[in-house]
């Protein structure tokens with residue numbers, strides 16, 4: 377099984393995690409451990425989720441000097457995770473250092489680079505000071521990551537197909553900012569429904585609140601999977 381749905385476990389309470397994973401099977405989704413959960417519980421929570429049979433996307437979005445990212449990626453790979461990420465805007469040397477760290481590790485997680493966060497819109501990108509527009513900057517960073525041997529990118533589903541066209545069909549697109557037609561937008565800007573995202577070239581869907589904050593998270597996950 378290669379489930380396309382990655383559920384973002386954005387909780388700070390381990391009992392919530394235990395409740396959620398006790399009801400689902402690893403065939404139904406992968407699980408993302410991000411900054412909040414990792415800061416609260418560290419590698420122990422990664423091991424607990426892995427021991428329950430789930431593959432883990434460790435989403436710590438490293439963005440630092442090459443040597444620091446190299447060592448952090450080595451440590452992440454040693455946790456036996458399935459996927460890790462860095463920010464593409466850390467630059468070529470940082471991306472190459474991350475690649476090298478994985479090549480030198482026994483466990484080789486998929487290495488993914490964040491392009492432009494899905495919370496950002498055109499005006500934000502202008503304010504940050506990028507000279508290209510949002511889509512062009514996303515494509516530019518995706519190409520940089522591709523040229524550095526990164527396995528894929530985090531992007532919004534709006535850019536997924538264009539990224540594949542500019543790089544390769546095999547270059548992975550991991551898309552957060554997924555919302556059901558009746559979901560709240562929350563702090564996301566570039567959103568798309570699960571079915572549309574897959575149609576537009578997304579390989580994996582990262583979904584947090586639309587599942588975890590729903591009345592019946594397990595049913596919501598299953599409904600999403602059924603309709604992909």
Ligand SMILES: O=C(O)c1cc(=O)[nH]c(=O)n1[C@@H]1O[C@H](COP(=O)(O)O)[C@@H](O)[C@H]1O
Pocket residue numbers: 384386410435437461490492493494495530531552553554562564582583584585586
């Ligand atoms: O790298 C990520 O996973 C990520 C990148 C991005 O551009 N946007 C984004 O939302 N994410 C993560 O994806 C998840 C989305 O959660 P929801 O907005 O609740 O569905 C969060 O855990 C974010 O940290």
